[in-house]
Amino acid sequence: MTRLDTVTLNIIHNALTNIASEMALVMLKTSYSTIFNEGLDFCTVLLDRNGDLIAEKNYAPAMMGAVPHTVKWAIDEKGLGALHPGDVLIHNDCYRGGCHLPEHMMMRPLFVDDELLGFAGNIGHVAEIGGKAPGSFSSDATDIYQEGLRLPPTKIMNRGEHVEDVWRIILSNHRTPRNTWGDFHAMIGSLETAERRMRELSQRYDLETLSAATAQLHDYSERRMRAEIAELPDGEYFAEMWVEDDGVLPDPFYIRVTVTVDGDRIIADFTGTDPQVRGPMNGTVVVVAAAVYNVVFSMVDPHSLIPRNSGCYRPIDFIAPAGSVVNVVHPGPCVGGNTDLQPKLIDLLIRALGQARPERAAAAAGGSSSNFLFGGVHPRTGEYYTNYHFDGQGTGGTMSKDGNNGEITRHSNCRNTPVEVFEERYPFHTVEYRLAPGSGGAGTHRGGLATTRTLEVIADEITLSCLFDRAKLAAWGMEGGHDGGKSELLIQKAGTEGFLDFTQAFGTVSPTKFTNVRLQRGDLVRYVTPGGGGWGDPLLREPDAVVEDVANGWLSAEAAAGDYGVIVTSQGPGLATLDAAATDAKRAELRATRTAAVSSAAPKPPVTADPTRAIPPHSPGRWVEIVRAWHDSSLTQCDLCGRLIPRQGWQVESEGRHLMFCNDACEGLYWSYWYPRYGGEEIQASAAD
Structure with a gap:
């Protein structure tokens, strides 16, 4: 295959990227729904004949991470021989590589002189697709059929003509068919734009040159991504979390991940995560894929200097057990998995990989699309x-x-x-x-x-x-x-x-x-x-930053004093003044209170552990503790001395009475709540009178 020089390669890369951007502009300007033309809840892509990503307009990272899987699933199911010029496939099946049912993918084969060059595609959140609730977002759904109309890879355009029966079925099942009609035609219009621009590009560069360019771009991105991953320290990085409920039952569910960095490769393993839940908070396999890819990208290439294409994905892998809450199987519902589980998976992965690159770690985000x-x-x-x-x-x-x-x-x-x-x-x-x-x-x-x-x-x-x-x-x-x-x-x-x-x-x-x-x-x-x-000790925050928050109305003067030890005098809306002397005194007082906890409260054995309340049973597993900072997988804090303590070794494998001490310096009993994840009773360890 022809080896292209750097200048030609960059020209072709920029041309492909601009085509993807123009596709997105067509959708923005011609769509009917607010979620498209205001929310920008879509993305556009170009792919080679194998379905590998070569260029993107990444409005929605969650969708971009799913694209390589979604498109290839459709190609494998339909077969290249069944595709012709002018065809458009539509696909939203969450068990066939979809994010969740509202996310619809369309793809069009791109032919030049009857030879398949590649594909143009887009994915967007269609605002109404039927189901039990207007807007197709059923928080109490217990199966996929309550969430809306499910479409396997299906031709919606055949050789440039509408497949009328398919259109009638879809529009008859949507509550707002006019908007669906408009948004679908915006998506089709963006694909037609891609086809027109790719034909123009093929007049400047023959198909052999374009194919060579895409192959080189993939190899270049893979090489760059591997080099960045290799800068991370090798090791296994573990994190865990609880999600509060599934929308149907009030019980929390558990997710864990071990991220392994091995040379120039990364694998995220979610083995040990809870089984899929009854309500719609399950994630599909591509939801996990998107979370893993995007976290790795942000941790090793935060300024997006590496061209985003399928080459970036090659050094990254993941394990998401089928039937778990991170890989739902039929007929489990999943509409909330994309919107409200995926952002938490991102936080969890950041917490794991942040152990390898702490300067790029972050505390958890809100984690809900609300x-x-x-x-x-x-x-x-x-x-x-x-x-x-x-x-x-x-x-x-x-x-x-x-x-x-x-x-x-x-x-x-x-x-x-x-x-x-x-x-x-x-x-x-x-x-x-x-x-x-x-x-x-x-x-x-x-x-x-x-x-x-x-x-x-x-x-x-x-x-x-x-x-x-x-x-x-x-x-x-x-x-x-x-x-x-x-x-x-x-x-x-x-x-x-x-x-x-x-x-x-x-x-x-x-x-x-x-x-x-x-x-x-x-x-x-x-x-x-x-x-x-928040990140870091609030008493170390710059006082002027606290004053600014008070002046902006973002923080009360009481919270400034209680959380930050900053004393602010307010002269009215937008006006706040720092009392430096009072702030120094308040912070000294708060620090002294922390120190006093070490010397004044050091209860010693004998101790007892008594059951406090029953909790709902789950399926077989092990016990995990919940403490005041239970969400931090690696450290927690002693309530008596304030010391940060590693949690390793605090898990127990059997029911019974379990006690914990802080450390030699404190020797105080650490107040803890033991949550038996699967059956049994919650145990509270407490000092004897």
């Missing part, structure tokens, strides 16, 4: 509408900076919808929309702030479905940083005073995960998304 879906008959048009809405959360603090405020989950990279557009299209009045004060976890570098929004219903009726996570288990802090704020979802019914959660108001099983609640004119809905965890 999915807010609604539908009804619009009072102005008389037509049925639906919308899938999300708002920004806080990301985690890092060794060098605060977390980002109000950022849509980093695996989606989507934009928020401007208030003006939202109110023009949907019968809600926005009463309040702002950053949520105090929602970022305290730390040397605090967590990013969440957002809060209050909406008034201005239609006779709106059907609402929500899937918010992190309402029970907040985003964890690191290195002494505090947890982020939890999510919250409240309603004040028309004609009443005060807000209630949705369980209080409607009897939902979960206050933040529910389906098909009917809102009435005049109801107020208020929600807060989750904040990011």
Whole structure:
């Protein structure tokens, strides 16, 4: 095969990237749905004849990580011989390489003189695909059939003509067929743009040259990625977490990963993770793939200097056991796995790989897309509408900076919808929309702030479905940083005073995960998304940064004093002054309190361990402890002396009485709660009187 010079290779690479960008622009400009033309919840790609990625417009990293698997699955199932010029395949099957049902992939074979050059593709979140809930997001779904219309790889265009029966079936099963029709044609239009531009490119460079260029680009990216991975210290890096519930049952479920760095290769092994859950928080295999790929990319190449193509994926592998919560099998539901499990998998993987590259680690982000879906008959048009809405959360603090405020989950990279557009299209009045004060976890570098929004219903009726996570288990802090704020979802019914959660108001099983609640004119809905965890000791935060947060209305003066030991004098909105002397005294007082805990509380044996309460049984496994900082897989903190203690060796393999001591310097009993993951009782170790 021809070996291209560097200049020619760069010209072809930039041409391919620009084609992918133009494809995305076509979708942005011609789509009907808000989630496309405002949220940018889609991406566009070019692939070679084998289905390997060669160029992208990466609006949504979660989708990009899935592309190599999704496309190849479709090619393998249909076969290259069944594809002709003008064909378009559509595919959303989550058991055949899809992220979740709303994510639809379209792909078109690209022919030049009857020879297959490659494929153009796009993936986008279609806002309404049927199922039990408007917006096709059923928080209480217990099987895939409740989530919407499932399409295996299917021709929607055949030799340039619409396959009318397929179109009729799809549009008959969607609540908003006009929007689906418009978005599908936007997707097809972007593929036609790619075909036209690739033909133009083939007039400048023959097919042999283009094929050589894509092969060299793959090899170059692989070489660069392997070199970056080789800079990481070899080893096994372990992390674990609990997710609060699945939307159907109130029990938490457990996920663990061991990331192995071996020379220039990485493998992430999720063996030991809980079985798939009953509700829709299961992840598909490509959800895990996307999380693994994107975390490795961000940890070893944070500035995206390596061209993103399939060559980048070659040194990266993962193990996701089939039938586990990270690799759902039929008929398990999975709509929340892509939106609310994947961001937590990203946090978990960052925590694992952060042990190898701590300067690039981060505390946990909010980790929930705060999915807010609604539908009804619009009072102005008389037509049925639906919308899938999300708002920004806080990301985690890092060794060098605060977390980002109000950022849509980093695996989606989507934009928020401007208030003006939202109110023009949907019968809600926005009463309040702002950053949520105090929602970022305290730390040397605090967590990013969440957002809060209050909406008034201005239609006779709106059907609402929500899937918010992190309402029970907040985003964890690191290195002494505090947890982020939890999510919250409240309603004040028309004609009443005060807000209630949705369980209080409607009897939902979960206050933040529910389906098909009917809102009435005049109801107020208020929600807060989750904040990011803090990084580092809050007493080491620069006082001026605390003062700035108080001045901005992002932190109360009381929290400044209690969490940071910073005394702020406020002269009104936007005005705050540091009291330096009082701050020094307050921080000294807080540090003295920590020190006093070491000397004043050192209980010695005898000790006892008594059962405190029963918990629901799970399937066979082992016990894992839960402590005050139980979410940190490697360290926890003694409540008596404040010392950080490694958790290794604290797991027990049998039921019974188990005690733990801090260390020789403290000799105080560490207060711990032992959570038997699979059966038995929770054990609290406590000092005897």
